[in-house]
Amino acid sequence: MNLKQQFKEGLLTKNPVLVQLLGMCSTMAITTSLFNGIGMGLSVTIILICSNVLISALRKVIPNQIRIAAYIVIIAGFVTIVDLCLQAFLPDLSESLGVFIPLIVVNCIILGRAEAFASKNGVVASALDGLFQGIGYTVALIIMCVVREFLGSGTFGGGILNGGEGIRILPEGVPAMLMVMPVGGFLTLGCLIAGAQWLVKYLDKKEKAKEAAK
Amino acid sequence: MAEPIKQMKNPKYFYELTISSSPHAHSPVTTQVIMRDVLIALLPALIGSVCFFGFRALMVTLVSAAACVFFEWGYRKIMKKDSTVYDLSAVVTGVLLAYVCPVTIPYWMIIIGDFFAIVLVKQLFGGIGKNFVNPALAARAFLFSWPVVMSTWVKPGFENAAGIFSTADAVTAATPLAAMHAGSLEGVSLLELMVGNVGGCLGETSAVLLLIGGAYLVIRKVITPRIPLAFIGTVAVIGLLFPQGNDRITWMLASVCSGGVMLGAIFMATDYVTSPITKAGQIIFGIGCGVITMVIRYFGAYNEGVSYAILVMNACVVLLDKVGRPRKFGAPKKEAAKK
Amino acid sequence: MKKESTFAYVLRLTVTLLLITAITAGALAWINSITEDRIAAEKARKTAEALSAVLPGGGEEVDIPAVDVGVPVNRLYKGENGYAVEVAPSGFGGTITMMVGVDLEGNILGVSVVSHTETAGLGAVAGDKTSKGEAFRGQYVGQSGELAVSKDGGVIDSISGATITSRAVTDGVNAALALVANMG
Numbered sequence: 001m002n003l004k005q006q007f008k009e010g011l012l013t014k015n016p017v018l019v020q021l022l023g024m025c026s027t028m029a030i031t032t033s034l035f036n037g038i039g040m041g042l043s044v045t046i047i048l049i050c051s052n053v054l055i056s057a058l059r060k061v062i063p064n065q066i067r068i069a070a071y072i073v074i075i076a077g078f079v080t081i082v083d084l085c086l087q088a089f090l091p092d093l094s095e096s097l098g099v100f101i102p103l104i105v106v107n108c109i110i111l112g113r114a115e116a117f118a119s120k121n122g123v124v125a126s127a128l129d130g131l132f133q134g135i136g137y138t139v140a141l142i143i144m145c146v147v148r149e150f151l152g153s154g155t156f157g158g159g160i161l162n163g164g165e166g167i168r169i170l171p172e173g174v175p176a177m178l179m180v181m182p183v184g185g186f187l188t189l190g191c192l193i194a195g196a197q198w199l200v201k202y203l204d205k206k207e208k209a210k211e212a213a214k
Numbered sequence: 215m216a217e218p219i220k221q222m223k224n225p226k227y228f229y230e231l232t233i234s235s236s237p238h239a240h241s242p243v244t245t246q247v248i249m250r251d252v253l254i255a256l257l258p259a260l261i262g263s264v265c266f267f268g269f270r271a272l273m274v275t276l277v278s279a280a281a282c283v284f285f286e287w288g289y290r291k292i293m294k295k296d297s298t299v300y301d302l303s304a305v306v307t308g309v310l311l312a313y314v315c316p317v318t319i320p321y322w323m324i325i326i327g328d329f330f331a332i333v334l335v336k337q338l339f340g341g342i343g344k345n346f347v348n349p350a351l352a353a354r355a356f357l358f359s360w361p362v363v364m365s366t367w368v369k370p371g372f373e374n375a376a377g378i379f380s381t382a383d384a385v386t387a388a389t390p391l392a393a394m395h396a397g398s399l400e401g402v403s404l405l406e407l408m409v410g411n412v413g414g415c416l417g418e419t420s421a422v423l424l425l426i427g428g429a430y431l432v433i434r435k436v437i438t439p440r441i442p443l444a445f446i447g448t449v450a451v452i453g454l455l456f457p458q459g460n461d462r463i464t465w466m467l468a469s470v471c472s473g474g475v476m477l478g479a480i481f482m483a484t485d486y487v488t489s490p491i492t493k494a495g496q497i498i499f500g501i502g503c504g505v506i507t508m509v510i511r512y513f514g515a516y517n518e519g520v521s522y523a524i525l526v527m528n529a530c531v532v533l534l535d536k537v538g539r540p541r542k543f544g545a546p547k548k549e550a551a552k553k
Numbered sequence: 554m555k556k557e558s559t560f561a562y563v564l565r566l567t568v569t570l571l572l573i574t575a576i577t578a579g580a581l582a583w584i585n586s587i588t589e590d591r592i593a594a595e596k597a598r599k600t601a602e603a604l605s606a607v608l609p610g611g612g613e614e615v616d617i618p619a620v621d622v623g624v625p626v627n628r629l630y631k632g633e634n635g636y637a638v639e640v641a642p643s644g645f646g647g648t649i650t651m652m653v654g655v656d657l658e659g660n661i662l663g664v665s666v667v668s669h670t671e672t673a674g675l676g677a678v679a680g681d682k683t684s685k686g687e688a689f690r691g692q693y694v695g696q697s698g699e700l701a702v703s704k705d706g707g708v709i710d711s712i713s714g715a716t717i718t719s720r721a722v723t724d725g726v727n728a729a730l731a732l733v734a735n736m737g
Contacts, residue, residue: 058573063565063566063569065566066566066569073577074577077578077581080581080584081580081581084581084585085584085588088592089588091599173360175359176359177359177360178356178358179359181672187334515645
């Protein structure tokens, strides 16, 4: 596995949100302010790296028949650890992400990567896979957050900047409230997926042209 | 009829082939003719609206129609597709969207609605004939992003009217629907309700003028009266059976004439693209719209349910098209029943 | 590879899963022991904050009298100057948990929303820290008796576009007033 390839897959061509369409529940629900997106993205990335490493290390020990049960126990363990730490050290983030942190247990990205990658590859490769997939997830979430927050609340950086209120770009009364509601999540995600597909095709074409030139 | 195959790449050799089985009957009825008829049918309501709400009503309608045409043209241009501006469907969408908004809506807001209707709801799904919900109603639902604007109603009458450029001096009032939602119809006579001299969306208030337009469409055979009758009939029956206030007959008439029932039933539920083809399907579609409308009015937090009722039923059209499909010529009855 | 007997195979499955579960549980217990105190302290701080916002000087939690006030009452605090009641009326999107401070004469000292699930931008204003939210909650201060929103003929101006939420908050305030009136 080469590093560049893995990075590109995580970020774009096999992006967990935009291409694999995994973890939709949290993607729709929490992407309403920048703070949420970064917090959720980092939490998932940390859990993904930890669970990938552990599952990859144990891949020869865990018998095939009970692998799903074992994976879920490991993932649930890490999720609970992150949940407890957030509650203790970042209570504001924990409150605004609410039930979606415990729900990472059933986030398909984690189990999906465990099953598709970590159970077949070495520890280092799995850790990198976790990192890159996590980055891909985080980037997708942040884009969704920025777009939805801008259109729906008219602010940038809600939850972090300007004492938590965010920097106001559009005046009160102009932003479309529906964009921070679930409807807006679907609309934004749809447009984002279309954009990602276009980009994948565009890069593909460029690469082919390059090869042909050679 | 099959799609005409166009070879536009080299205009020098431009020709158009239509591949379909016989009979090759030619009909003068094109999309453009149908849409023109719909626009003519919408005209009385617009004139009424100007009388009730002032010239801003006309301006909002014109801006909305122009914006829709612009977005339709712009999208097709950017995507390098044939222009469909001349079929007038974008104009109809623009006018209908204006009709379901309050007259005080800011122009920039209705332009956002037009963008949503034309680009997101209609063109992204493939343009005319491919959208699965009514663009104007979907845009209205989106415009509820600004709930305060979308539920501010001016009092009818020229002296209360909102200015063309500013809405500051408009006198607002509760609509008959709000009164009915609160308990019973008060302060407005049934006659006023039918004429449309009441508060409400720009083009929905006048039952009589909308019915005139509907009659024109039926005579011109643009629509069949099936869906409107089923829709309005259901609303009337539910109003008659379960009145919430007043006496039964008043409540029934008020239910039918208030809000968007007439506009929705005649002009929106009958949209070719988003309503069923089969007779049985159309009747179920109309009844469904009526039931959902009344359920939202009776039990919902918001006092009007016509737009959501039609949107929900739009989503069911795929299934309703399977109901009452005619038997294939020559096919045995049993097999047809099985299918 | 040597063929494994069924017994050994089942044993291997069981022991592996048991070990994984046991180790995970152990790790969790350890993390829990570290974070437990901090989480408890954080919760206590939040409650104290909400309490002092509506009841200057804070108060002690006391038993809730068995009176039906129409709205669920979660907690009751007694302070020097009056009471703070945590009530949970039903709003538009679910339960609104709110703290209402009432002085000994039955006047409202303050209202604060602890948690809610109202619509963002509309009902959520009731719990906002923005000027709009402050203005809405501020209306209750100093009021007494039976309150109602202006749409129902009362003095409370509802949040625009969120009559249901405003009614719910008013219900909660009324319940708190009724409960305190009952305490004497």
